Amino acid sequence: MRLLMLNNEFPPLGGGTGTVNQALLERLSAASGLEIDLVSSAPGKEFEHQQFAEHIRIYRLPVKRFNIHHASNKELILYGARAFRFALKQHLSQPYDLCMAWSAVPAGGTALALRRLAGLRYIVRVCGPDIPGFEERYGYLYPLLTPVIKSIWRGAETVVAKCAGEAEMIYAVDPQARVRLVPNGVDLSAFKPADSFSESPLRLLCVARLIERKGQAHLIQAVRNLADQGVDVTLDLIGEGDAKFVLQELTQRLDIAGRVHFLGYVPRQQIADHYTAAHVFVLPSYNEGMSVATLEAMASGLPVVTTRTGGTVELVQEGANGFTFDWADVKSLTTYLHRLAGDREMLRRMGAASRQRAGMFSWENAARQYRDLFEKLASPPHLMQAERAS
Numbered sequence: 001m002r003l004l005m006l007n008n009e010f011p012p013l014g015g016g017t018g019t020v021n022q023a024l025l026e027r028l029s030a031a032s033g034l035e036i037d038l039v040s041s042a043p044g045k046e047f048e049h050q051q052f053a054e055h056i057r058i059y060r061l062p063v064k065r066f067n068i069h070h071a072s073n074k075e076l077i078l079y080g081a082r083a084f085r086f087a088l089k090q091h092l093s094q095p096y097d098l099c100m101a102w103s104a105v106p107a108g109g110t111a112l113a114l115r116r117l118a119g120l121r122y123i124v125r126v127c128g129p130d131i132p133g134f135e136e137r138y139g140y141l142y143p144l145l146t147p148v149i150k151s152i153w154r155g156a157e158t159v160v161a162k163c164a165g166e167a168e169m170i171y172a173v174d175p176q177a178r179v180r181l182v183p184n185g186v187d188l189s190a191f192k193p194a195d196s197f198s199e200s201p202l203r204l205l206c207v208a209r210l211i212e213r214k215g216q217a218h219l220i221q222a223v224r225n226l227a228d229q230g231v232d233v234t235l236d237l238i239g240e241g242d243a244k245f246v247l248q249e250l251t252q253r254l255d256i257a258g259r260v261h262f263l264g265y266v267p268r269q270q271i272a273d274h275y276t277a278a279h280v281f282v283l284p285s286y287n288e289g290m291s292v293a294t295l296e297a298m299a300s301g302l303p304v305v306t307t308r309t310g311g312t313v314e315l316v317q318e319g320a321n322g323f324t325f326d327w328a329d330v331k332s333l334t335t336y337l338h339r340l341a342g343d344r345e346m347l348r349r350m351g352a353a354s355r356q357r358a359g360m361f362s363w364e365n366a367a368r369q370y371r372d373l374f375e376k377l378a379s380p381p382h383l384m385q386a387e388r389a390s
Contacts, residue, residue, distance in 0.1 A: 007102035027367035029053035080106035165310030185363035193301025201232035205278035210241030215284030275300035298358035303350035321353035
């Protein structure tokens, strides 16, 4: 089976979507009878070709990208156009059996164009912000993009969501969408709990892009509240983003700059050490699919305190391995963190429960589900239509 993958981001570019793509390719590299071409963006100005594994190739197209963490609208459009031309040439030379788009925009648009012009069937895995209504900062674009996104979903053989929350958002936009759930995974061997917890200070960790949707401003306010209540607390923020300077100014204004550490981008090879050094993982995000960072924190034996958003139901058992709160509810966030600071036995117990629950989510299981999906959808179209009819 020849499979085309389209993803405008792949490490070192981008965030969670690229990380998931890489993890799955690593597992799929051992699958027999599967040949994969991934078309992504180049971090520089030159075309790049990488032999990722024996039967997996990565083609990186130059899109004049300047920020490795975030793509501009212009760069996304350029990727979509260049990926279409490159993939079409590849398909006409040696046809693919199926295409997997790692987002509706821009990859899904390219996949839809390939289907209409060359008959290549495809699936779409949503990445979160490509679901209308997911992210407030794209509110001005969603009215324009929604008809396009619905066309992309309806042109796909199936739309892959990571959790029930994402599926509900998709159905709210298009009740006719064909949705399949494939949760994210985590590598338990790469993330391990610390041998012991130090007593003080309470060390908080948030791994996320520094953008308004991730809610770090609310977490910083909670740190100020905890300090006012006499709790010795520090916060490490891992990630880069447009809101970095605003958040730094907030720590200065609240007089807690010494407690909040902006660590920037941390390479994947080093990030496990930061989880091990923390006591509690916090993700105060407005919306998520299924957070890879939360899964990594759980695998590292950390209690998790997160907003009630996509993936929370699947990952967090209230009071067992963490706590959940509503977006911008700084009071509840502060209360939960204060409880954990004052009860280190609860902290240890929740951390152990997180590690156990993380064992339910593996990349090997996710790769098996995707492989089964590829094999099912790569069957002749008339068989697929008969199966749907039945």
